[in-house]
Amino acid sequence: xxxxxxxxxxxxxxxxxxxxxxxxxxxxxxxxxxxxxxxxxxxxxxxxxxxxxxxxxxxxxxxxxxxxxxxxxxxxxxxxxxxxxxxxxxxxxxxxxxxxxxxxxxxxxxxxxxxxxxxxxxxxxxxxxxxxxxxxxxxxxxxxxxxxxxxxxxxxxxxxxxxxxxxxxxxxxxxxxxxxxxxxxxxxxxxxxxxxxxxxxxxxxxxxxxxxxxxxxxxxxxxxxxxxxxxxxxxxxxxxxxxxxxxxxxxxxxxxxxxxxxxxxxxxxxxxxxxxxxxxxxxxxxxxxxxxxxxxxxxxxxxxxxxxxxxxxxxxxxxxxxxxxxxxxxx
Amino acid sequence: xxxxxxxxxxxxxxxxxxxxxxxxxxxxxxxxxxxxxxxxxxxxxxxxxxxxxxxxxxxxxxxxxxxxxxxxxxxxxxxxxxxxxxxxxxxxxxxxxxxxxxxxxxxxxxxxxxxxxxxxxxxxxxxxxxxxxxxxxxxxxxxxxxxxxxxxxxxxxxxxxxxxxxxxxxxxxxxxxxxxxxxxxxxxxxxxxxxxxxxxxxxxxxxxxxxxxxxxxxxxxxxxxxxxxxxxxxxxxxxxxxxxxxxxxxxxxxxxxxxxxxxxxxxxxxxxxxxxxxxxxxxxxxxxxxxxxxxxxxxxxxxxxxxxxxxxxxxxxxxxxxxxxxxxxxx
Numbered sequence: 001x002x003x004x005x006x007x008x009x010x011x012x013x014x015x016x017x018x019x020x021x022x023x024x025x026x027x028x029x030x031x032x033x034x035x036x037x038x039x040x041x042x043x044x045x046x047x048x049x050x051x052x053x054x055x056x057x058x059x060x061x062x063x064x065x066x067x068x069x070x071x072x073x074x075x076x077x078x079x080x081x082x083x084x085x086x087x088x089x090x091x092x093x094x095x096x097x098x099x100x101x102x103x104x105x106x107x108x109x110x111x112x113x114x115x116x117x118x119x120x121x122x123x124x125x126x127x128x129x130x131x132x133x134x135x136x137x138x139x140x141x142x143x144x145x146x147x148x149x150x151x152x153x154x155x156x157x158x159x160x161x162x163x164x165x166x167x168x169x170x171x172x173x174x175x176x177x178x179x180x181x182x183x184x185x186x187x188x189x190x191x192x193x194x195x196x197x198x199x200x201x202x203x204x205x206x207x208x209x210x211x212x213x214x215x216x217x218x219x220x221x222x223x224x225x226x227x228x229x230x231x232x233x234x235x236x237x238x239x240x241x242x243x244x245x246x247x248x249x250x251x252x253x254x255x256x257x258x259x260x261x262x263x264x265x266x267x268x269x270x271x272x273x274x275x276x277x278x279x280x281x282x283x284x285x286x287x288x289x290x291x292x293x294x295x296x297x298x299x300x301x302x303x304x305x306x307x308x309x310x311x312x313x314x315x316x317x318x319x320x321x322x323x324x325x326x327x328x329x330x331x
Numbered sequence: 332x333x334x335x336x337x338x339x340x341x342x343x344x345x346x347x348x349x350x351x352x353x354x355x356x357x358x359x360x361x362x363x364x365x366x367x368x369x370x371x372x373x374x375x376x377x378x379x380x381x382x383x384x385x386x387x388x389x390x391x392x393x394x395x396x397x398x399x400x401x402x403x404x405x406x407x408x409x410x411x412x413x414x415x416x417x418x419x420x421x422x423x424x425x426x427x428x429x430x431x432x433x434x435x436x437x438x439x440x441x442x443x444x445x446x447x448x449x450x451x452x453x454x455x456x457x458x459x460x461x462x463x464x465x466x467x468x469x470x471x472x473x474x475x476x477x478x479x480x481x482x483x484x485x486x487x488x489x490x491x492x493x494x495x496x497x498x499x500x501x502x503x504x505x506x507x508x509x510x511x512x513x514x515x516x517x518x519x520x521x522x523x524x525x526x527x528x529x530x531x532x533x534x535x536x537x538x539x540x541x542x543x544x545x546x547x548x549x550x551x552x553x554x555x556x557x558x559x560x561x562x563x564x565x566x567x568x569x570x571x572x573x574x575x576x577x578x579x580x581x582x583x584x585x586x587x588x589x590x591x592x593x594x595x596x597x598x599x600x601x602x603x604x605x606x607x608x609x610x611x612x613x614x615x616x617x618x619x620x621x622x623x624x625x626x627x628x629x630x631x632x633x634x635x636x637x638x639x640x641x642x643x644x645x646x647x648x649x650x651x652x653x654x655x656x657x658x659x660x661x662x
Contacts, residue, residue, distance in 0.1 A: 137577055
């Protein structure tokens with residue numbers, strides 16, 4: 001009996017330690033410097049999860065949406081999905097001898113991206129469709145999975161899935177620990193993200209919203225497949241973000257995180273809800289440890305108008321330089 | 332000390348009772364008669380959740396999709412969404428004096444559904460658009476919520492949300508208890524279902540897939556809204572179901588439940604996956620307690636070809652008459 005009593009005392013002690021002051025005292029956001037950004041996030045989470053607060057939100061309302069490129073992972077020197085397309089064109093080139101002389105492929109295969117993309121939207125769409133359409137959804141998933149498991153970032157030599165922002169990984173986990181459901185809402189391809197977001201961010205496929213092409217159910221071979229068609233279905237950017245959120249999630253986020261003009265409407269939509277909300281923009285202002293880019297960038301444009309409205313609307317702007325102790329997990 | 336010991340012993344006893352043989356012995360599907368259908372479901376759940384089974388599925392793969400009309404709730408004497416449209420047209424009629432003489436509204440307002448729908452797809456679309464478009468998503472949510480909270484079924488006088496199948500409610504709960512994530516994949520309107528599926532089925536808005544119309548982000552009034560446009564976006568029926576599943580869920584179901592030819596491709600798509608799968612069709616063969624309808628029905632058509640292929644493919648066909656002890660929770 002005494003032995004059982006001691007064992008039970010031990011269990012009680014463990015239970016107390018696990019939930020007691022010691023555990024609470026540890027910082028869930030260790031890669032964040034103390035400052036206004038961290039404080040805004042922690043204060044929002046505390047007040048919306050405290051049942052005695054007037055800003056309390058029941059768990060069902062705790063929907064948090066995150067842009068991906070430039071918000072959760074790097075988008076430099078180009079969107080990683082564009083780097084995927086380039087690798088894929090090179091891989092497919094032997095089967096397409098005409099590409100040697102046909103733009104935009106000819107320039108792309110010579111490594112001359114500027115000329116390749118001189119054809120603008122049309123050239124980019126052509127590259128996107130030959131690399132993203134014409135196969136089944138299962139085949140495309142395998143293509144992406146193989147690429148993401150092996151391809152290396154041109155500057156750091158790291159896997160692309162290592163080029164994720166450590167402070168944002170902590171933030172995702174912190175929100176989930178506090179009962180928030182985390183979603184990606186990205187201009188990137190939905191099927192380009194889904195094969196790896198659960199492993200890398202803890203976000204399952206059904207919580208990923210993105211741009212898409214149309215698919216077609218085809219059972220002509222006996223075994224049904226979904227074939228990916230070279231036709232746009234949805235662009236999940238700018239005004240498309242609230243539309244995509246409504247279509248996929250069906251409720252309004254209370255917290256939204258982005259880094260560019262493409263995220264503006266998602267943040268406006270979030271702020272227009274009833275009750276407490278948190279709107280956050282990541283500002284790439286750290287030329288030394290990452291990149292510094294703003295209104296003049298072709299990628300992840302953070303216009304002066306956006307910065308002005310962020311201040312006016314009380315949005316939180318994260319300075320990567322000042323707010324983040326480290327950028328990547330490998331730092 | 333002795334007091335603490337006793338209390339702890341009490342706690343241990345409670346813990347044992349909660350997880351011990353007594354709890355396990357209770358039937359999670361009490362409204363199901365013992366038989367092949369119940370056995371197929373229970374056997375599938377047991378083998379896919381038993382780590383020592385070759386059919387074991389990790390929780391992430393446990394995706395179960397359910398049709399709604401005729402599978403989770405009744406669809407007689409007409410799809411409930413059509414009954415919503417009729418109520419809505421009557422409600423809106425005072426603002427549209429031209430409807431008194433304009434088809435399909437004139438017949439509909441006289442209660443002559445046959446003449447109202449004589450115009451086929453076009454007439455139905457016109458009724459659908461005046462009742463579903465032209466307002467913001469927030470306004471439509473309120474319209475649906477108000478209707479579903481008050482409108483009564485023409486035959487039973489019950490709320491529509493009471494006309495749900497008790498055995499299927501038990502099945503949804505049983506699957507979730509066993510780590511399955513449950514989704515609705517319905518030909519019905521996605522925004523017509525979302526306001527009440529969490530309360531009635533325990534299925535949150537983001538796990539509802541359905542047909543939709545387009546929306547437009549509009550911030551012209553200062554406060555951004557999503558306006559519902561009179562233009563089809565997606566029909567989540569037949570081949571649309573695997574497409575909708577891929578778009579919204581991003582992984583293939585391992586269990587799928589339907590009741591008509593509109594669910595055939597969803598079941599085929601489910602069966603075409605690797606590993607264990609469960610395909611189930613509800614057959615409305617109980618004229619006494621519910622309805623009996625099959626190949627000749629205009630609603631929830633269960634064709635002879637579907638029945639033949641269900642047998643050939645080893646799908647489970649639920650006989651409402653023989654497999655279900657009760658139909659509705661209020662029975």
